[in-house]
Amino acid sequence: MxxxxxxxxxxxxxxxxxxxxxxxxxxxxxxxxxxxxxxxxxxxxxxxxxxxxxxxxxxxGTTATQSRSERGQRMLKRTVCRSCQLYAESIAKDLQTLCDF
CATH class of the missing domain: 1.10.10 (Arc Repressor Mutant, subunit A)
Known part of the structure; x- marks a missing residue:
């Protein structure tokens, strides 16, 4: 059934x-x-x-599945747009902790 x-x-x-x-x-x-x-x-x-x-x-021009490598770029853009007053060092530290680099 x-x-x-x-x-x-x-x-x-x-x-x-x-x-x-x-x-x-x-x-x-x-x-x-x-x-x-x-x-x-x-x-x-x-x-x-x-x-x-x-x-x-x-x-x-291709039908192959694409990798999901843009995740870090999107997170970085979101972090920068959220607070324009952040320093580059703090943004890099946040990105490393979020992406487990």
Whole structure:
């Protein structure tokens, strides 16, 4: 007997990453002027996923997953914007403690 959760997991994939082939297929369909809705129905993946793949592909030119290396940069920007009167040494110390360097 299937529960509602297993039914959703089968449809949505439970947050599993798409294969490189499927991401490439999305881009191929996009280059053939298929709409996001058509691609979604054809490949049985959500429209938001199709849109996200296309949106990330346009500026980068690749469908490979990107690393999360920008975390330190975002935290530094947030720290500096929060208080413009901080000294560079205190900002560096805060960043090191937050990122465990």
């Amino acid at each position: 299937q529960t509602a959760f297993t039914n959703i997991c089968e449809r949505m994939g439970c947050f599993q990453e798409l294969t490189a082939f499927k991401r490439g297929t999305v881009i191929g369909c996009h280059l053939c002027n298929k709409s996001i809705r058509d691609i979604s129905l054809l490949l049985n993946i959500p429209q938001s996923t199709v849109s996200g793949i296309i949106t990330k592909w346009k500026p980068l």
